[in-house]
Amino acid sequence: MAQQVRGVVARGKGSPVSLETIIVPDPGPGEALVRIQACGVCHTDLHYREGGINDDFPFLLGHEAAGVVESVGEGVADVAPGDFVILNWRAVCGQCRACRRGRPWYCFDTHNAEQKMTLLDGTELSPALGIGAFAEKTLVHAGQCTKVDPTVSPAVAGLLGCGVMAGIGAAINTGNVGRGDSVAVIGCGGVGDAAIVGARLAGAAKIIAVDIDDRKLETAKRMGATHTVNSKATDPVEAIRGLTGGNGADVVIEAVGRPETYRQAFYARDLAGTVVLVGVPTPEMQLELPLLDVFGRGGALKSSWYGDCLPSRDFPMLIDLHLQGRLDLGAFVTETIALDDVEKAFDRMRSGDVLRSVVVF
Numbered sequence: 613m614a615q616q617v618r619g620v621v622a623r624g625k626g627s628p629v630s631l632e633t634i635i636v637p638d639p640g641p642g643e644a645l646v647r648i649q650a651c652g653v654c655h656t657d658l659h660y661r662e663g664g665i666n667d668d669f670p671f672l673l674g675h676e677a678a679g680v681v682e683s684v685g686e687g688v689a690d691v692a693p694g695d696f697v698i699l700n701w702r703a704v705c706g707q708c709r710a711c712r713r714g715r716p717w718y719c720f721d722t723h724n725a726e727q728k729m730t731l732l733d734g735t736e737l738s739p740a741l742g743i744g745a746f747a748e749k750t751l752v753h754a755g756q757c758t759k760v761d762p763t764v765s766p767a768v769a770g771l772l773g774c775g776v777m778a779g780i781g782a783a784i785n786t787g788n789v790g791r792g793d794s795v796a797v798i799g800c801g802g803v804g805d806a807a808i809v810g811a812r813l814a815g816a817a818k819i820i821a822v823d824i825d826d827r828k829l830e831t832a833k834r835m836g837a838t839h840t841v842n843s844k845a846t847d848p849v850e851a852i853r854g855l856t857g858g859n860g861a862d863v864v865i866e867a868v869g870r871p872e873t874y875r876q877a878f879y880a881r882d883l884a885g886t887v888v889l890v891g892v893p894t895p896e897m898q899l900e901l902p903l904l905d906v907f908g909r910g911g912a913l914k915s916s917w918y919g920d921c922l923p924s925r926d927f928p929m930l931i932d933l934h935l936q937g938r939l940d941l942g943a944f945v946t947e948t949i950a951l952d953d954v955e956k957a958f959d960r961m962r963s964g965d966v967l968r969s970v971v972v973f
């Protein structure tokens with residue numbers, strides 16, 4: 613039987629979100645009903661609310677979530693009721709060329725739940741990133757669920773569903789940071805800070821944090837940066853080279869998404885170094901570079917999609933490291949809030965002094 617639960621809905625472009633009663637159907641074939649225990653507030657939710665992603669209002673917001681599977685539909689074998697899971701944006705097919713080559717984030721045939729959750733009047737909801745987890749329960753494709761150690765705090769676990777995984781994965785998966793490497797991270801918001809944590813986990817010797825905001829650089833230091841550069845005051849390329857014996861960093865991670873920071877990342881890498889692009893540019897942005905510099909410095913220019921992660925491999929591994937005290941995912945949780953405080957959390961996010969507000973149920 614379909615259930616009624618409370619959820620945070622964005623009804624129209626720019627209007628404040630509202631806490632509403634929503635109807636969640638029983639899981640159909642391949643689907644899972646998840647009782648949400650925690651869900652982080654991410655910039656992408658704010659983008660949805662402001663109409664910056666698409667116009668498919670009303671949205672059921674929330675997508676960085678963990679919870680317990682309540683029931684599953686026909687044919688679901690990988691998760692069962694009672695399992696503690698982290699949700700990800702889409703189930704991958706496992707069959708296409710991208711999946712077969714171990715790059716599921718480029719999968720050509722991804723899935724979310726087929727059935728729609730609705731408002732009381734029957735209006736279909738668009739779940740943010742195919743999840744919609746600012747709700748007591750949500751319906752997803754079972755392949756969006758990854759089981760992890762249930763002794764972890766849900767508020768911490770949910771973070772791996774989005775920005776924190778993107779940043780850690782940019783360092784350990786895409787950048788392939790190695791022991792003793794020098795790493796520069798340009799842009800120290802949630803994603804950049806997670807890249808710093810990833811670089812530290814991988815054994816980087818030098819981790820240079822670059823930002824235009826001194827408060828962000830303070831946080832970056834707490835996350836494990838060994839050096840900080842305020843790029844408003846100092847040329848970051850010169851500073852990074854200066855801190856690496858005149859060479860540049862082995863791996864430079866760009867976590868802003870602007871032409872000038874792409875350029876800085878490009879020139880701050882050592883000969884044969886790697887540039888990892890995590891910051892997402894807008895369609896209008898262009899960058900002109902001398903081809904001889906592209907050619908002459910060698911190395912690799914890579915973009916990182918969701919940290920190039922394999923949820924089934926990376927989620928349980930990172931949760932285990934956290935539980936062992938070797939990775940402090942708790943450092944990303946600035947505050948825990950109630951479901952009806954999401955709008956206020958958006959305000960605090962805009963002011964820039966919160967890493968993550970996490971709704972706990």
Ligand code: APR
Nearest residue numbers: 799800801802803804823824825828867868869890891892
């Ligand atoms: N140089 C250096 N840092 C900058 C600059 C700049 N020119 N402009 C902005 N920043 C810093 C901000 O001060 C902030 O600390 O970049 C950081 C961006 O952080 P957030 O806004 O918190 O964004 P975050 O969630 O970390 O995402 C960063 O990664 O996944 C993508 O879409 C996401 O493009 C976004 C990027």
Ligand code: ZN
Nearest residue numbers: 654656774775
């Ligand atoms: Zn997110």
Ligand code: ZN
Nearest residue numbers: 705708711719
């Ligand atoms: Zn696929």
